[in-house]
Amino acid sequence: MSHISVRQAEIAVEQAHVDVVYARVEDMRVEARDMRRKGDQLAHGARNEAIFEQASMLFERDVMVRHANQILRSLDAEHEGLVFGRLDTGDGETMYVGRLGIRDGNFDNLVTDWRAPAAAAFYQATAERPMDVVRRRVIRSTGQSVVDIDDDLLAPEKRPEGMAVVGEGALMASLTRARGDRMRDIVATIQKEQDEAIRAPWRGITEITGGPGTGKTAVALHRVAYLLYRDRRRMGGSGVLVIGPSPAFTSYISRVLPAMGEDTVELRSLGEVLDGALAVGADPPEVARIKGSLRMRRILKRVLREEPPDAPRELRITYRGEVLKLDARELAKVRRQVHSAGRPPNQSRVDAAEALLEALWRQADGRPGMDHDELVTALGERIDFHRFVVVWWPIRTAAEVLASLADPARIAGAAGRSLSDREIGLLASSWAGGQGPTVADVALLDELRVLLGQPSKRHRRRLAAAAAAELRAWGERGDAPAYRRTEHYDEYSHIVVDEAQDLSPMQWRMVGRRGKYASWTVVGDPVQSSWPDPDEAASARSSALGPRTALRRFTLNTNYRNSAEIFELAAQVVTDVSTPDQLPKAVRSTGVKPAVRTVAQSELAAAVLHETRTILSEVDGTVGVITPTSRLAGVRTMLSDVDDSRLSVVDGVEAKGLEYDAVVLIEPTELVSEATTGPRTLYVALTRATQRLTVLTSDPSWPS
């Protein structure tokens, strides 16, 4: 038989099995719908039964309906490549591996879930350690049709007569395929070093580090799917949260987990970690650095001890014909006294009212006919006194407090010597424009939320509505998040922090609050870090993650994204901030070197348009134009006539975690000078492309 017909014959064998699997999936769907209907009938019946029976029937119904829905959800997930692997073992057994475990009517395995222990050999077997696997086969499908297969012969000496081996390697085939606008799952081609991190135990902290394109994000997401499968009760209960750098990133990764049948994981960007916030805007690096530093914690604490902006400066009240008065100095003293009790301000209004009444008594004491208890009771019931308390000690939202800091005097009062005049000016003007919270502000809002404290129930609903409206008005974003728990509670059982190297200390505090009892997967690459004070961030990180005993580290060393030619150029820009062992190896060579074109400033617009159009016509997949932030709007205008959904224009910060088939990088030198951690931002930008990279620069010395 010719090579091609062997391949066709093998594809036909796999197609026959895949057909059986899909027929079985259809039967399971019918069975699950049937189960759901029975559950509903049970509930109907329960209404007519005695109370004690009712309760147990309702419980049974809930279990049945939930189970049926879960089965239907996973059956309905995108099933491209439902069966993607096959193992043939030394004793002649065959096992199929897929996204779901599926048994036939006799409970015999048709497909083993990729996360099951039995499937581990599919990822872990190597020629040196074949784990009894003779042949590993990756099956590639489109819809329900098998289109190709790729084999690895791991134990040639055990190969039985007639066993065909075809294909050039599933991994390479997958890496050279054009990218779409969403990340794909990698279940079929997970590599051994990645699999070890995916299957690590859930407890404590699992740290995954590695250079660009080593699959850190992909591994973290597959780990979530694995943990949910292995320990759904623990993980599913209070939920899993995945935190990424930007909404562009969470949208980019949003299809990976649903494609594996997991649609209850919350994805939030750093600007959305606080419920209701949807911040996307970035501060200039100098401002972001101040807002992210731990100094802000002390400053915000002190801000709350100061007089709120519209608080009256005098209390004047008539009692039994006498005018009782508290002036600004006395009011300030009462305020200090209430704060010194240490309760959060939004829980201290009653204390404030009592302290004011005592201060008023001190005014009245000694005057004829005055009695302490009578005065306190009478004034405490007076509407004019209540009106005063409400404005003097308002129940505040975090957003109100932050907005009040547009006044530099207010920041200065709280900052003491911890901020310079210049820093105070920068902060105040960042809050003065009314353009809404930036990503860095969200961590401050969360800090303020905690410092302000939970108000009484009566105020809570009003405040929650006000806070949500303020945050919405501040930072509206187009598409709705994929999944959110209906109730606000901020404790998760597992948290994944992606691009962790960039979290500021204040952001670590915010994230840490969500996982007091959580286990963690922390993903990052120190060389891509954009946070300027790594020591402060490291200590905030260890407080956030808590004193956990289990810390396991995995380092990924192979760059699956960039061609070797592209990564060679990228590696040059970080020689000063990294050691060679921190840089991964790019495994794929395309023979196409990156193009570096020097253009005059005056010709930049025309060059951007020309290069973008050219590259769009030459590649099949996505194209990213990456620019310095200061040029973002301008470049978007330059390209406004290009109508192609494969094109995105982003700045260096937004480019974090994303990838494109081709990248046009504009003015790399400016990318370095405008960011606090210059070369690292450029390194990120240079490592986004899988196939083609064109650099446009007006700096003749680049790359230097």
Ligand SMILES: Nc1ncnc2c1ncn2[C@@H]1O[C@H](COP(=O)(O)OP(=O)(O)OP(=O)(O)O)[C@@H](O)[C@H]1O
């Ligand atoms: N085992 C694999 N099989 C197929 N593709 C893979 C594999 N591992 C990684 N990839 C692909 O390599 C690319 C990079 O992966 P990913 O974005 O997870 O890397 P990363 O380490 O998070 O990168 P960065 O830090 O630069 O953002 C993705 O397209 C991913 O699908």
